[in-house]
Amino acid sequence: MLRLQNHLICALRAASHAPASPLHRIHLSTAAAPPAQFVVEDYLVASCGLEPAQARRASKHLHHLKSPANPDAVRAFLADAGLAESHSVDTIVTPRVAQLRDMGLSPPQISRLISIVPGIFHSPYRIARLEFYISLLGSYDKVEAALKSNFYLLENNIENVVKPNLAFLQQCGLSACDIAKLYKCTGKLLTNILSI
Template sequence: MLLQNRLICALRAASHAPASTLHLFHLSNAAATATATATATATAAPSAQFVVEDYLVASCGLTPAQACRASKYLRHLKSPANPDAVRAFLADAGIAEADIASAIAADPRLLCSKVDKTLTPRVAQLRDMGLSPIQISRLVAIIAGIFHNPSKITRLEFYISLLGSYARVETALNRYRFLLSQDIENVVKPNMAFLQQCGLSEDDIAGLNLRTGHLLTCNLEHLKTMVARAEKLGVRGVRPSSGMFKKALIAVCSVTAEKLIAKTELLERALGYAEAKIAVSKLPTILSMSEVTLAHRVEFLKTEFSLEPSYIAHRPAILTYSLERRLIPRYFVIHVLKAKGLVKRDIDLFGVFSQSHEKFVQKYLHHQ
């Protein structure tokens, strides 16, 4: 009964309290509630996470598709700290932003590199070899993982010595990305020794390496097989000791044995057996052309220009010229000039086709 009376008194006192007191009471309760809610929300909300794919797109310049592929190798990264350090170092070393992006897309592990233990000494090696920042920049974009594989830098130094300059090596690397993948002592040097036994000089080998990287990077037995094929290509001087042998070797390196046979048979059908042998022996690299192109040009020269198979066979370079850009335009220029009596009717077409553009214009257009 005493407790009941006290509660009644308390309620009456509250009902007669000033409005301001009640307002403050409610504000106090609302603030406390808001603070408690905010604290609970902050505690429950997860902290901002490092999303690799977003970082690769926003900070590294990769496309979403590239970022998706690259992120598979970077799932363990929890923060941008090391990737940022790598990118900053590469930029300070003079490597272009686009080349950094290409390097990361090709080798995402680059972002996990240790700046002090890996990148700094590798860049120093390349600089000691005489490479400029621009050259290093291009190299990083061309060869994935160049910083993670010290042996590739050693091989690069070997090829610079063989080819005579980094510029020539870069040309070879753009054509054959695998050039630095093979062991120098156990693969490249034995191949060089064999080619020298065949009569090729070191300069010859260097020149061939610019045309086909397979010569020095394939296994020795395969190289011997290609040399044997080159020797069988034609009847005129295609021997290891001849200059023509280099062209034959380029031809057999560019196609499979099956394709080589198919193209040889195509020429035999189009020109005749003897004429095909002559054509191949004089210019073995015509076998590097596609079968469709080769067949179309032979047929066009025979039917549209009325050239005899023997004429084509003894001048096989004519098959390497573009129909649309050289052969057809020049043919019709000569045709018109003949009709007007401005050139001899027995003019040699191959002489017309083989001239440079400047000489052709000067001789047949400006002087008419």
């Protein structure tokens, strides 16, 4: 055992004093090179097809990004939701997000909404219906809770299904506050009551 240890020590000493081979120097130089810095503006131009001026404006809101991992995940999510690369950010996503922001939704709320209703951007009708339910229930958070129990809520025709159900419940003596409380308990109340 002692002889083996001595051989190892001698081999390590010889290796430490021997000149580095060219291959060893190449390996060290590539290992020591710092990783390329992620530049949001460049990413937006190369991966999202934005013009440099658009990318410059947008990058001011994305300064927290340090790698393409999260943006790539968002792009994949949007592609899975049916918003292919050919869809323009300017013609679909930006106007829909602006509508949601105008309704008072914060970025975290918009993010949660997209995770519950991935197709929210497909149709302006879904956003109009969302606005109706926010006014009915009193807050986005209450609508979000209802969407979690009935994610088809934004698919229902408000004029032909929901409003007649509301009128029926009000004829039965329920106030808007009562209806909102009931709706919190059962998200399908307004969309199914006529079929009972």
